[in-house]
Amino acid sequence: MAEVQQSSGGDGKKGHQKKMAIRVDFTPMVDMNMLLITFFMLCTTMIKSQTLTIALPTNEKVQNEENMSQASADDAVTIILDAKKKPGPVAGTLVVDSVNGNVVNEVYYYFGKPGGDNGMFGAGGAILSENNNLQKSEFLTDEVNSVGDRSARGIRQIIQDRNKDVLKEIAEIKKKLADGEFGSLETKADREAAMEKYNEAASAIRKNENLKKPVIIIKSTPEASYRGLVDVLDEMQINSISKYQIDNLTDADLVMLDDYRKHHQE
Amino acid sequence: MGRVKIARKSTFIDMTAMSDVTVLLLTFFMLTSTFLQKEPTTVITPASVSTEKVQETNVLQVLVSPKGQVWITMNNDTSAQWSNNNMRVALLDKVTEIYNESHRNKISFTPQQKQTFSKLGVFGVPLAQMGEFLNLADEPEGITKMDQWLAGEDNNPNHITGIPITKENSDESPNEFQMWIKAARQAGNDNLSQAMKDGAGVAIKADQNTSFDIIHMVMDNLQTIKQNKFTLLTALKAGGE
Incomplete structure (x- = not known):
């Protein structure tokens, strides 16, 4: 401790030396250290940001129409993001979450072409409400029941339902990974090697042309927030979607959104 | 009643152990810390399940x-x-070159201005005002003035904050934001060019409540100059998958 006791050495019988106690007061030292710690704690970032890599197609006009890859109407799922707006006279102002102050996003989706095979527009540009195949969903996390089984809800369930072939295979190799078929999981190096093999297998499944998988087109109204976009991109990752892209809203989409709101007022 | 004599005890508390602990804590913080960068605007990035760590070198971070x-x-x-x-000077030289190709009012920078630019952590003023911006460094309290300009808080209506970016854009006549990205690709640093090609070299950092309109404008600008792969900075979402 901070006391140094000078004893006379031996059993003290030989001579009577004066005992000296040297005490160093460490309190100012502790004060100073605490100040420094406070400084470092306030000035540092502990959390490193994560990144989400996205690849988008080029903006160049494709010269040859035949080279364009067309998603078949069967596979196409369009997800439309929108910000929730206040109804009534203040229309146009966005609803803000009272707890965290975030913009509230709404998510809509439809399969295939807008308005189904017959389209949204009748003779003379009339809007055919009965053809509106837009549906509303929500961003929801998985529900875990009492046994611990997970079940997806909201938009995730819809995506999973469309991508069940791929997800089934992914679940199989996940089980294999857990059973140690990709190599033992004992040490860190082993685990990394096994993960690499697993990722390769998963990527092969995602690219497998024989499996039926959806093509997801992500669209958003200008008001929807960035968080919604990241949420949708997350769903793509969670549900192993291999083909998705971000696209612009078309007139038909806007008409469908308006039409949906008109018929489903709260 | 007789008085009870309370023996006076010394109140000296031994602080040595305490000091040991604080020094350890201090060492920990000093070694693990990376300092917060001064940024012209504070953003809260959206949460995502992605666990990829952000690349720390060879990256252009676009703050929106x-x-x-x-x-x-x-x-x-x-x-x-x-x-x-060195890289910042190379970048400034390159962007000047690209800018002068398409503008009649040529710009050029003195070695002194380049020196100032090379120390800038974050930049974002129109190129036409860049000279004036860099000259501020020589004035008293110049650094504070520069920070205020960058944050748009200097109450000078002539000072434009942010790199000019437009919704309508083309590869042939790029706007200034696109010029900077192009300049970074062509500045001669192969590692950076490669990172940008792989997509890890460009990171967009935006607030979670930024409207899609604005994010789309930035993405569209990147797509037009064939920077089709890039990353979005996110925070880790608790309880992921």
């Missing part, structure tokens, strides 16, 4: 404010040739 202003931060190698300072 909810109002649609754009700033760029460039982090480079630790190598001597492409240190942050």
